[in-house]
Amino acid sequence: MRVTNCLYLGFVLCNAPSAMVELETTVVVKGDKFVYEGDISGDANETLLSLYKNNGQIKTLEIKSYGGEINLGMDLGEFVYKNNLTVEVNDYCFSSCANYVFPSGKRKLISNRAVIGFHGGASSNEFDDSEFEKELASLSIQQREETLNEAANYMKDSIKREDAFYSMIGVDQRITTLGQSDDFSQFDEGGYDGWYYSISALNKLGVDNVFLIEPPVEYKPIRSDLTLFEIDADKF
Template identity: 25%
Template sequence: MRNLLVVLLLALTGCASQPEPFSVVIDPLSANTIVYSGEINADNVGSFEQLITNSPTKIESLIINSGGGEVFAGIRFGELVYQYELKVIVDKVCASSCANYIATASNDVTVKQGGLLGWHGGALQPLYLSLQQSKNQVDKSNLENEQFITKWRQAELDFFNKVKVNQIVTVIGMMPGLHDKRDAQLFSYDQKTLKRLGLHIAYEGEQATHSSSGEYVVQIFSLSPEVLDLLLIQHSKILEQEKLGLLSQGIW
């Protein structure tokens, strides 16, 4: 379990392998649009919040290009997108925390031609990693990580309840039956599945799976309503089993 949490934190608190050049500006071609490019972290999101709060014109759209970043900063970013009812345009990439909390927070998302949108986990990820890896007893040195996961899970649950999107969107690609079929770093879903999960995402052209350099980055899962329903039922059972396990330990 300790190794599991270390892997999870490395993967999801700083998802970009290297810091991306950051900028957040009013679009020079549209006074109603903010262009955000770079890592999602507390400072960068703070700059975005200052810009949208102090803008002399009403901001209606967000053009974003981000490989992800810090989860709590991502949740705050998503709350702002939801609060200001922003239209979101994915330019080149929206992955990890960007997919989790920005693409899910808007009722009007457009992914530009060639743009990449993909998930690779969220606060519920430990449930599925633990099914794939052997469990080790948690020791005291891991308590801080445990507390982080608990805080993150509550914040993420509150966020998805607010934006009315199914939280399972972040982990379907990790679930039994699909995880063994994964062949790309990120996963996404066909547009019908996205809609059934509560998302409002349109693509200019076909859903992109390869980067501009030709690397296969995003696997698209096409799920029938019947298969999605089965996954939702399976997910509910896993959550219930976890709750029962915590109750037996006197934690819940």
């Protein structure tokens, strides 16, 4: 499989390549927007919740993130959905940000250079578990068995939650895995890190109310070491 998630000790389903991890996350109010920049984290989500309690009139979340642990991503997505927030992306929204936060917005505003990138979710069939295996090798037999059981429960619960999440927001769960299917096997040898969707493809998957701030779209890679392929509506 050319595009895989990863599972490692601590049961974090990686939603971003390690080279893309951001060092600091900030959540602030700027004018009429909440601005969330950096990895999705529990502390950052709590900060947003606190800010919202005192600024409930603000209905736009501008986000710039490479992602984070999937359940934290779903926490943020549920908050966005239940509070009818608009999600605005001017630069990038990758992995759990793309999977769970972006499609949860009542409206989705994207710049013509914004990249909404996907590379798997809880329901993916394959994972890069190399780091997880390394960590397991350092444990005792009993610790290893306990860790494997906990990991299995983590995945089971995460898959169940993801299924309920997409049912709630009315989006096709394939949005997280379509690029990993055999339909896109032509990209197997391309060293791709994930994929992005055209607006028509997003609409087909149930992600509606997507608006370009300044059309037309001018796709530009987020960074030189991150390669994504496009999925259009006529490709699935």
